[in-house]
Amino acid sequence: MRNIPRRKVVSMLAGGFVAFLAAPGAALAETPTIRNGDVCKKVGKKKTQDGKTFECVERDGVRQWRRVKAAETPKPAEPSTSDVKVLDSAQLALGASVTAIVTSANKNYAVVLTRTSSGVVAFNRSCTHQGSLVAPSGGNQLTCPSHGAVFNASTGAVIEGPASRALTHYKAAERNGSIYVTI
Numbered sequence: 001m002r003n004i005p006r007r008k009v010v011s012m013l014a015g016g017f018v019a020f021l022a023a024p025g026a027a028l029a030e031t032p033t034i035r036n037g038d039v040c041k042k043v044g045k046k047k048t049q050d051g052k053t054f055e056c057v058e059r060d061g062v063r064q065w066r067r068v069k070a071a072e073t074p075k076p077a078e079p080s081t082s083d084v085k086v087l088d089s090a091q092l093a094l095g096a097s098v099t100a101i102v103t104s105a106n107k108n109y110a111v112v113l114t115r116t117s118s119g120v121v122a123f124n125r126s127c128t129h130q131g132s133l134v135a136p137s138g139g140n141q142l143t144c145p146s147h148g149a150v151f152n153a154s155t156g157a158v159i160e161g162p163a164s165r166a167l168t169h170y171k172a173a174e175r176n177g178s179i180y181v182t183i
């Protein structure tokens, strides 16, 4: 066997090393991709891959990776508009209707309240025809000044057009001598 010059040996080794590094996937073993159902070893172990977390669980006697769903972010609570005090109970006699402004979440709402034999009811005063403000007109009725629509003050229902839809109803409650409206 002939002698190979030492410089050549070094050069060959260096070339081989560069080729080894350049070979795709050869230098570093790629992390195996985890998929739902792949077999795992230790129950409870978690791995995160591409932002997805998998946990090793045992199902039907088989240890397998299962994707851990991110906990649902609770929806922010709606700003409470409950229980806005509108009137003292004494200000609303049985069968009477009274208009008021309810301020809720920095907005003003024009409402009309009526005391019926079964409690206090509240409606938005905007006429469902074109939005003018209805007002109590006696006889358990609310009348729109613009085109004459008439509504039932206890139910909000249309008695006379041109409006065709009932007034918007709000929840009203009464306690400790006060009347509250929820917008």
Ligand code: FES
Pocket: 127, 128, 129, 130, 131, 132, 144, 145, 146, 147, 148, 149, 161, 162, 163
């Ligand atoms: S806006 Fe009320 S009847 Fe037309």
